[in-house]
Amino acid sequence: MEIATMAQALQLHAQVLKSGCQNPNPSTEQTQQTLHSQQNLSKLFTFSALSPSGSLSYARLILNSLQTPNSYYYNTMIRAYSDLTHPAQAISLFLAMQNPPSPSTPRPDKFTFPFVLKACSKLCQIPLGEQLHGLVWKLGFGPDMHISNALIHMYSAGGVPDLAFKVFDKMLERDVVSWTSIIDGLVDNDKPVKAIALFEHMLENDVEFNEATVVSVLRACADTGALSMGRKVHDLVKEKKLISLNGKVSTTLIDMYAKCGCIDGAKEVFSETVNKDVVTWTAMIAGLAIHGQCKEATELFDKMKGLEIKPDERTLTALLSAYRNGHMVNEGLACFRTMKKKYKIRPKMQHYGCVIGMLAQAGHLENAETFMNKIPVEPDAVLWRSLIRACQIHGDVERGERLMKHFELLKLDSNDSGAYVVHRNILVSEGKWKENGKTRALTNRKKLLKASGYSRMEINGEIYEFTTGELGHLEVEEIIGKMGEIALNLSCEGYDPKRSDLSLDDEEKAFELFHHSEKLAVSFGMIKTSPGTSIRIVKNFRPCEDCHSFMKILSKIYQRDIFLRDHVRFHHFRNGECSCGNFW
Incomplete structure (x- = not known):
C-alpha cells in the first residue's frame, strides 16, 4: 500500500494495531503477519516524518510507542x-x-x-x-x-x-557535493577568489559538476568581477548540455553578467531563457538598475506585470532601486505608496532605504528626513549614513551635523565608523578643522577603525585584489610609477585632487588619495591591458569624490571605458562622463 495522504496513513495504522496482537505461541502465518505489520509500521513512520503531507508529531508518537526502536527510527x-x-x-x-x-x-x-x-x-x-x-x-x-x-x-x-x-x-x-559545498562556503564567507581556484582544480581532476556547482561558482565570478571565468562556465554549461539554462542557472548567469559589467550578456541570457519565473525577471530588472538603464528596467517590470507574473519583495526592491538610480522620484513614490495595497507586500528596511536614497539623491533632503522619521521601523545605521552622506554631497552642512548628533544619541551601531567618516568630510569641506579634530578624537576613543577598502579585477583570467594603502603587491613600483604618470597627464586636463574627502595633513592626504584601492587597480589595469581595452573593477565601498573625478578624466584622455562597481551600482566612465550622473 502506497501512502499518499494522512487518511491513508491512519487507515494503515489501524491495520497495524489489528495485526499486532501477539500470540505466545505464534504460527508461521502469524509470524509473517507480524513481520508484515512491522514493515507497515516503518512505512507509516517514514511517511509521517518525511512527507510534506505527513505529521511530525504523529511520527514522534510512533517512535515513543516503540519498545525496541532501532537507529533507523531515531535517525x-x-x-x-x-x-x-x-x-x-x-x-x-x-x-x-x-x-x-x-x-x-x-x-x-x-x-x-x-x-x-x-x-x-x-x-x-x-x-x-x-x-x-x-x-x-x-x-x-x-x-x-x-x-x-x-x-x-x-x-x-x-x-x-x-x-x-x-x-x-x-x-x-570526495564527490560533487564535497566540491560544491566548499566552493559555496568560500563564496558565502567572502573568499570568492579561492572558490574560483577550487572550481578550476575540480575541472582539472575531471570531477563532474552539477547545477548547484555552477550556481556557486557563478556567484564567485559575480563577486570578483571575473567576467572571462563566468563566460567559461557559461560555455561549459552549453557545451555539455547537462544543465538546463532555466531556473537557477539562467538567473545566476544574468546576475553574473550584470555584476561583471556586461549587461548585454545578461540581456542575451534573459532572452534565451524559456520559462522565466519571478526570480529571473527580478535579476534582469536589478541588473538594468545597477547599470543605470532605469527606464528599461521599469519597462521590463511593466512587461512582467502584463504576463501576470506576481512580483515579490525582491522585485519591488529592484524596481525602487531603478527609480532611485534614475532620479525618477515621482514614479518611485507612486510605486512605494501602492506596493502594499496593489501587491500585498509590506515594506521592509530595504524598501524604505531605496525611497530615502531616492529623495536624498534628488536633493530633497528635508523630505528624506521627514520620511525617515515617519517609517514604522527603527532606521538602521546604513540609512542614517546614507542621508548624512547626501547632506555632504548637497552641501547641507547644518542638517548633516544635526543628523550626526541624533545618530550618536541613538547609538545604533557603536562599531559603525562610516557615518563618522562622512561627518568629518562635511566638517572639512566647510573648513571646520577644530570640530573635525573633536570628531576624529571621538572615533579614536571609541576605537572605530574604518574597514579597509579593496578593489578586485580580472585580467587574462587572473584575479587581482588591491587594498587601500597596502603596498605589498609584487609590481608595486610599476603601479606607483604608472599612477604618477597618469596623475601628471590628468593634471594637464584640470584634475585637482579633492582632498576634502580626507581629514589629514597635506602630506598624509596626498599619500592616502593616491593609494586608494581603485586607483591602484586602474593603474595596474593600464599596465597590463592594451590601449582602448575596457577596465572592470569591483569595489566594496563607494568611490570617494576624488577617485570619481580621477576616473572620469582618465576615461577621456586615455579613451578607456572603465566599469567600476561599488556596493550600490555601476559607474561606467566614458569620455569624461559617468553613468551615475555624478551622484554616487
Whole structure:
C-alpha cells in the first residue's frame, strides 16, 4: 500500500494495531503477519516524518510507542527535525541516543551525524559541532564522506571557512557535493577568489559538476568581477548540455553578467531563457538598475506585470532601486505608496532605504528626513549614513551635523565608523578643522577603525585584489610609477585632487588619495591591458569624490571605458562622463 495522504496513513495504522496482537505461541502465518505489520509500521513512520503531507508529531508518537526502536527510527526523526524548523529537537533526540535513558535506546551510527550536524548548522552551534566532530573521529567515522560533507557545510554556515577547508583537504574520497559545498562556503564567507581556484582544480581532476556547482561558482565570478571565468562556465554549461539554462542557472548567469559589467550578456541570457519565473525577471530588472538603464528596467517590470507574473519583495526592491538610480522620484513614490495595497507586500528596511536614497539623491533632503522619521521601523545605521552622506554631497552642512548628533544619541551601531567618516568630510569641506579634530578624537576613543577598502579585477583570467594603502603587491613600483604618470597627464586636463574627502595633513592626504584601492587597480589595469581595452573593477565601498573625478578624466584622455562597481551600482566612465550622473 502506497501512502499518499494522512487518511491513508491512519487507515494503515489501524491495520497495524489489528495485526499486532501477539500470540505466545505464534504460527508461521502469524509470524509473517507480524513481520508484515512491522514493515507497515516503518512505512507509516517514514511517511509521517518525511512527507510534506505527513505529521511530525504523529511520527514522534510512533517512535515513543516503540519498545525496541532501532537507529533507523531515531535517525529518521532527527532528519525530519533538522529539515524543518525544529533543529533544537533534533539535537535533543541525538543527546538521548548519546546518553540513552534506557537500554533499548540505540546508539548513534554514521547515518546519525549528517543530520545532527545539519541541525547545528541551522542553530549556528559551532562549538557543539566541533564537539561532534571530535566524537565522529572517536567513534571511527572520520573518513566517512557524507559526514565530512555535513561538517564542511556546518563550518561554512558558521563563518569558519578555514575549518571547513581543513575538513575538505583531509578527505580521502570526495564527490560533487564535497566540491560544491566548499566552493559555496568560500563564496558565502567572502573568499570568492579561492572558490574560483577550487572550481578550476575540480575541472582539472575531471570531477563532474552539477547545477548547484555552477550556481556557486557563478556567484564567485559575480563577486570578483571575473567576467572571462563566468563566460567559461557559461560555455561549459552549453557545451555539455547537462544543465538546463532555466531556473537557477539562467538567473545566476544574468546576475553574473550584470555584476561583471556586461549587461548585454545578461540581456542575451534573459532572452534565451524559456520559462522565466519571478526570480529571473527580478535579476534582469536589478541588473538594468545597477547599470543605470532605469527606464528599461521599469519597462521590463511593466512587461512582467502584463504576463501576470506576481512580483515579490525582491522585485519591488529592484524596481525602487531603478527609480532611485534614475532620479525618477515621482514614479518611485507612486510605486512605494501602492506596493502594499496593489501587491500585498509590506515594506521592509530595504524598501524604505531605496525611497530615502531616492529623495536624498534628488536633493530633497528635508523630505528624506521627514520620511525617515515617519517609517514604522527603527532606521538602521546604513540609512542614517546614507542621508548624512547626501547632506555632504548637497552641501547641507547644518542638517548633516544635526543628523550626526541624533545618530550618536541613538547609538545604533557603536562599531559603525562610516557615518563618522562622512561627518568629518562635511566638517572639512566647510573648513571646520577644530570640530573635525573633536570628531576624529571621538572615533579614536571609541576605537572605530574604518574597514579597509579593496578593489578586485580580472585580467587574462587572473584575479587581482588591491587594498587601500597596502603596498605589498609584487609590481608595486610599476603601479606607483604608472599612477604618477597618469596623475601628471590628468593634471594637464584640470584634475585637482579633492582632498576634502580626507581629514589629514597635506602630506598624509596626498599619500592616502593616491593609494586608494581603485586607483591602484586602474593603474595596474593600464599596465597590463592594451590601449582602448575596457577596465572592470569591483569595489566594496563607494568611490570617494576624488577617485570619481580621477576616473572620469582618465576615461577621456586615455579613451578607456572603465566599469567600476561599488556596493550600490555601476559607474561606467566614458569620455569624461559617468553613468551615475555624478551622484554616487
